[in-house]
Every structure is written in C-alpha cells, then in structure tokens.
Amino acid sequence: xxxxxxxxxxxxxxxxxxxxxxxxxxxxxxxxxxxxxxxxxxxxxxxxxxxxxxxxxxxxxxxxxxxxxxxxxxxxxxxxxxxxxxxxxxxxxxxxxxxxxxxxxxxxxxxxxxxxxxxxxxxxxxxxxxxxxxxxxxxxxxxxxxxxxxxxxxxxxxxxxxxxxxxxxxxxxxxxxxxxxxxxxxxxxxxxxxxxxxxxxxxxxxxxxxxxxxxxxxxxxxxxxxxxxxxxxxxxxxxxxxxxxxxxxxxxxxxxxxxxxxxxxxxxxxxxxxxxxxxxxxxxxxxxxxxxxxxxxxxxxxxxxxxxxxxxxxxxxxxxxxxxxxxxxxxxxx
Amino acid sequence: xxxxxxxxxxxxxxxxxxxxxxxxxxxxxxxxxxxxxxxxxxxxxxxxxxxxxxxxxxxxxxxxxxxxxxxxxxxxxxxxxxxxxxxxxxxxxxxxxxxxxxxxxxxxxxxxxxxxxxxxxxxxxxxxxxxxxxxxxxxxxxxxxxxxxxxxxxxxxxxxxxxxxxxxxxxxxxxxxxxxxxxxxxxxxxxxxxxxxxxxxxxxxxxxxxxxxxxxxxxxxxxxxxxxxxxxxxxxxxxxxxxxxxxxxxxxxxx
Numbered sequence: 001x002x003x004x005x006x007x008x009x010x011x012x013x014x015x016x017x018x019x020x021x022x023x024x025x026x027x028x029x030x031x032x033x034x035x036x037x038x039x040x041x042x043x044x045x046x047x048x049x050x051x052x053x054x055x056x057x058x059x060x061x062x063x064x065x066x067x068x069x070x071x072x073x074x075x076x077x078x079x080x081x082x083x084x085x086x087x088x089x090x091x092x093x094x095x096x097x098x099x100x101x102x103x104x105x106x107x108x109x110x111x112x113x114x115x116x117x118x119x120x121x122x123x124x125x126x127x128x129x130x131x132x133x134x135x136x137x138x139x140x141x142x143x144x145x146x147x148x149x150x151x152x153x154x155x156x157x158x159x160x161x162x163x164x165x166x167x168x169x170x171x172x173x174x175x176x177x178x179x180x181x182x183x184x185x186x187x188x189x190x191x192x193x194x195x196x197x198x199x200x201x202x203x204x205x206x207x208x209x210x211x212x213x214x215x216x217x218x219x220x221x222x223x224x225x226x227x228x229x230x231x232x233x234x235x236x237x238x239x240x241x242x243x244x245x246x247x248x249x250x251x252x253x254x255x256x257x258x259x260x261x262x263x264x265x266x267x268x269x270x271x272x273x274x275x276x277x278x279x280x281x282x283x284x285x286x287x288x289x290x291x292x293x294x295x296x297x298x299x300x301x302x303x304x305x306x307x308x309x310x311x312x313x314x315x316x317x318x319x320x321x322x323x324x325x326x327x328x329x330x331x332x333x334x
Numbered sequence: 335x336x337x338x339x340x341x342x343x344x345x346x347x348x349x350x351x352x353x354x355x356x357x358x359x360x361x362x363x364x365x366x367x368x369x370x371x372x373x374x375x376x377x378x379x380x381x382x383x384x385x386x387x388x389x390x391x392x393x394x395x396x397x398x399x400x401x402x403x404x405x406x407x408x409x410x411x412x413x414x415x416x417x418x419x420x421x422x423x424x425x426x427x428x429x430x431x432x433x434x435x436x437x438x439x440x441x442x443x444x445x446x447x448x449x450x451x452x453x454x455x456x457x458x459x460x461x462x463x464x465x466x467x468x469x470x471x472x473x474x475x476x477x478x479x480x481x482x483x484x485x486x487x488x489x490x491x492x493x494x495x496x497x498x499x500x501x502x503x504x505x506x507x508x509x510x511x512x513x514x515x516x517x518x519x520x521x522x523x524x525x526x527x528x529x530x531x532x533x534x535x536x537x538x539x540x541x542x543x544x545x546x547x548x549x550x551x552x553x554x555x556x557x558x559x560x561x562x563x564x565x566x567x568x569x570x571x572x573x574x575x576x577x578x579x580x581x582x583x584x585x586x587x588x589x
Contacts, residue, residue, distance in 0.1 A: 088416055088419070213438045214437075214438070215440065216432075216435070216437060216438065216439060216440060217437050217438075219429070220429055220432055222416075222418045222419065222420075222421060223415070223416070223418050223426070223429055224415040224416040224418075226376075226381060226412070226415060227410075227412070227415055227429075228432075229381055229401075230379055230381060230405065230408075230409065230410040231405050231409075231429060231430070231432040231433060231486065232401045232402040232403070232404055232405020232406065232432055232433035233401060233405075233432060233437065234401045234437070238437070272420060276420050277419060277420030277421065278420075278425070280440055
C-alpha cells in the first residue's frame with residue numbers, strides 16, 4: 001500500500017466534499033419552518049445563546065437534528081463501504097446483517113406492547129445488534145466468516161423479521177400504533193434531540209474508529225481472502241471486527257432514525273467514483289457523502305410541505321434513486 | 335513436510351508426502367491435473383490444515399508462527415482468485431509489504447516504497463505502475479502477482495503455475511527471475527505444467543500422481559519415460575542431450 005501522498009487528487013476531492021458537507025449542514029441549520037439568513041446562523045453558532053429566538057430554534061432544535069442527520073448518514077455510508085469492500089459485492093447494503101429488520105421487528109412489537117417512546121431507540125439498538133450477532137453466528141465457519149453464508153443469513157432473517165412486522169401492523173389494536181410503526185419504517189428524525197445524539201454518537205464513534213483502524217486491512221481484503229491470508233493478515237479477526245464495526249454503526253443509525261434505506265447501498269458507489277477504492281480515503285469520503293445525503297434529505301423532508309414532515313427514508317429513496325440512476329446512465333453512455 | 339496428508343472437500347488427495355525445500359533451490363512441482371499440486375502449495379504456505387503429518391519451517395511448525403511472521407517467511411502466488419477492483423499495478427505490488435507493518439498502520443515507510451520500486455523494476459512493470467490492474471491482460475496480471483511476491487521478500491516462494499498465462503519470452507523471464515531470487519538464497523517451489531521448463535530451470539523436480547509423491551530428485555532422475563507415462567497416462571518421450579539438458583515431448587507416434 002502506497003503512501004497517501006500518491007492520492008493527491010483523491011485528497012483534494014475529499015477536502016472539497018468536507019467543505020460541501022459543512023455547507024449542507026449550515027443550510028440544514030438555516031432552513032426550516034422559519035428560515036434564517038446564513039450570517040445570522042453563523043453568528044448564533046459562534047455566540048451560543050438560547051435567549052434569542054434564533055438561538056433557541058438553532059440550539060434547542062435544529063442543530064441537534066442536523067448533527068443527528070449527519071451522524072446517521074455518516075454511519076450508514078461508512079458501514080456500506082465496509083461491507084461492500086469486505087464482501088467484494090457492490091449490491092451489499094448495511095442492513096444486510098439484519099440490523100434494520102431486527103430493529104424494526106422489536107420496535108413494532110414494542111409499540112404494540114406500549115413501550116414508552118423515549119425507550120424505542122434503546123430497544124431498536126439492542127435488537128439491531130442482537131440480530132447482527134445472530135446473522136454473524138449463522139455465517140460462522142471455523143474461525144472465520146463465510147461471505148456467502150453472511151449474505152444468505154442476513155437476507156433470510158431480514159425476510160423473517162419483515163414478515164413479523166407486517167403481521168404486527170395488521171394485528172395492531174389501534175390506528176395510531178399502526179401509524180407509529182409505519183412512521184418508524186419510513187425513517188424520520190422528527191422529535192429527536194441532543195439526548196439521542198449523545199447516546200448514538202458514542203456507539204457510532206466507536207464503530208467509526210474501528211472502521212478507520214481497519215482501513216489498511218480492508219485494502220488487503222480487496223485481493224481476496226486467501227491472498228490476504230498469505231500476506232500475513234489475520235483474515236478471521238479482520239472480518240469479525242469489520243462486521244462488528246459495521247453493525248455498531250448501523251445499529252446507532254437505525255436506533256435514532258428508523259429505516260433509512262438506499263444511503264448505505266449507493267453512497268459507496270458514488271464515493272468510489274469520486275475518490276477511488278483505497279479504504280483510507282474512501283471511508284472518510286463515505287462518511288461525508290452519507291452525511292451530505294441525509295442532512296440534505298432531512299432538510300427537504302421538513303421544509304417541502306410544512307408543517308407536515310415527509311418520511312426521511314422515503315424521501316431519500318424518491319430523490320436519491322433517480323439521481324443515482326441518472327448519474328449511472330450518463331456514465332455508461334458517455 | 336513430513337508424512338503430509340491432505341484432504342479436499344472431505345476427499346483425500348495426497349498422503350505420505352515427505353518433501354524438503356532448501357534455501358538456494360528451485361523445486362518444480364509437476365503432475366497431472368487434480369494431482370494435488372495447488373493443494374500441496376497451500377499446505378506448505380500454512381493456509382490449509384493437514385489431514386495428517388506436519389509442515390515445519392526451520393524446525394518450527396508453520397501453524398505456530400504468527401500470521402505476519404508467516405507472511406515474512408512464506409509467500410504464495412496464485413494466479414486464480416478475485417481481481418482487485420480499482421487498484422493500480424503499484425498498489426497491488428505494494429500489498430506485498432503488508433507483513434512488515436502493523437495491521438493498523440496507514441502509511442508505508444521508505445523501505446516499503448523502495449521494495450515496491452525494486453519489484454516493479456525486476457518484473458519490467460515500471461512503465462505500467464499507475465495503470466489499472468483490471469485493464470491488464472492475464473499475462474501482465476501474472477507478472478504483477480510475481481512482483482508482489484518479490485516485494486514481499488519472503489524466504490520461501492511458492493508459485494502456483496506462474497507461467498500459465500505467459501508467452502514464451504515472459505515465461506522465460508519470470509523463471510529466470512525466480513532463479514536469480516534463488517541465487518540470493520531464497521527457496522522456491524514452482525508448480526509447472528511444462529516439463530521442459532521444469533527440466534531447464536529446476537534444481538529438483540517433484541512428481542505428484544496417484545495421490546502421493548511419486549518421485550523427487552534431479553530432473554535427470556525424475557523425468558523418466560515409464561514414470562511419466564504412469565503419472566500422465568500417455569507416452570512421454572524423454573531425451574537426454576549431450577550437454578546435460580533433458581527434453582520431453584508427448585510421443586504422439588507411440589500412441
């Protein structure tokens with residue numbers, strides 16, 4: 001693996017993506033039911049205060065939400081890049097490890113059983129990790145993980161939990177419960193705040209640090225498991241660690257936002273085009289592009305038809321998928 | 335390897351294999367398809383559990399070595415496997431330096447870069463260092479894998495059919511390079527299908543067949559008509575030239 005200085009072009013793009021991410025986050029903080037000019041937002045950020053209207057809206061509501069959206073996008077982006085690279089499969093989604101299906105199942109049952117709303121993120125987080133652990137256990141062969149078994153186990157368990165969620169929706173005693181479950185499945189950051197950010201960011205940070213630490217090992221896995229093993233890489237340990245980091249990141253995201261699909265699947269594709277496949281550059285780029293997508297989508301979700309908030313996951317799919325198809329189609333015909 | 339037994343998919347493919355590889359020696363591994371040559375190579379690399387017997391390097395069981403230590407001692411080059419996506423030739427070759435760094439270290443050192451430059455130079459890949467690996471022909475890819483092994487700088491080189499996709503000139507170049515590495519004191523085990531290349535470049539030839547090691551010795555001793563016919567099931571003529579070379583060919587007229 002060569003020094004990062006040989007990736008000068010990619011690093012420039014990475015710096016540009018970072019600036020774009022900051023700009024989108026600033027836009028997310030400025031826009032809403034009440035829009036503020038950018039200088040006003042910058043001033044309120046530099047001089048934190050909740051005594052003014054701008055300060056209250058920004059510090060009590062919008063900033064936490066923008067940061068949460070960035071966290072969700074970054075976590076799903078990194079997780080998608082980790083799993084697609086490790087499994088050498090561009091169709092892999094971070095929800096492959098069953099995290100979203102397990103969390104959805106637990107939340108649906110929790111809502112019907114009357115679990116308090118503030119406890120749902122914790123329930124989702126535990127269920128997401130438990131499902132990922134079950135999928136990993138099923139995929140285990142000897143000391144390592146079979147990539148084919150991981151995909152099969154993830155898809156199978158996701159289908160099983162998806163069936164349970166549908167059944168719970170059909171049997172839910174009240175319409176409000178049905179709507180709550182559907183709202184969670186549609187993905188949303190409505191009502192989330194600093195407390196959710198504090199909890200989720202701890203787990204996401206642990207997952208991100210592990211992911212970045214394993215970037216060189218992830219690069220070696222691009223040669224194939226056996227070649228990486230022949231080069232002295234402890235492939236089994238690396239695989240377990242990457243699945244663990246990806247699950248932690250996805251569980252942290254799912255616990256606060258519900259199911260936001262598409263981000264973890266498509267962001268790695270966009271990033272590979274922007275900066276290439278070296279994990280040392282591609283992982284931070286995935287975090288930034290993921291954050292841009294989710295912060296942008298969340299801003300649109302809460303400003304397009306106020307005061308109604310559109311489901312975040314639905315919006316990401318409806319705007320993001322056509323945009324991605326356009327990009328892919330343009331590239332093929334270019 | 336002592337009394338080595340290997341199974342693949344629950345089926346014994348090799349038993350009672352005793353094989354030594356010495357420093358400064360090129361050992362050619364020959365035999366018909368399915369004889370277990372690649373399997374034996376993986377076992378020698380410590381990447382496959384034995385069904386019996388043991389593999390030791392300098393008296394130490396290969397399984398007792400740490401992964402990185404093993405990577406510095408033994409390198410395995412297989413042409414078959416996933417094609418790394420989005421990597422340049424130099425990046426693939428640079429992977430050979432992995433055993434010399436902690437797994438979490440992001441940057442490579444000056445020594446690593448120098449080793450990669452030497453490997454690219456020796457395989458004639460300097461001009462295509464920044465080319466995408468995916469765009470290369472199979473023969474060019476094969477040279478890149480050998481360059482990776484050169485950068486890895488292990489004591490024992492295990493090469494699985496390194497000339498299978500190479501033209502005559504590049505096959506000659508690749509094996510000449512292996513000979514120079516062997517002259518530097520490394521040991522090499524090379525799986526070859528071309529018996530003439532084996533005879534020309536190897537110090538010793540190991541012939542696999544009938545689920546065991548049929549013979550191991552100098553090309554003169556091993557490449558013998560009756561033995562080759564028993565291993566391959568077709569008549570193979572062997573000529574011993576006055577200058578000491580051994581030449582083999584399929585004796586079509588004798589069929």
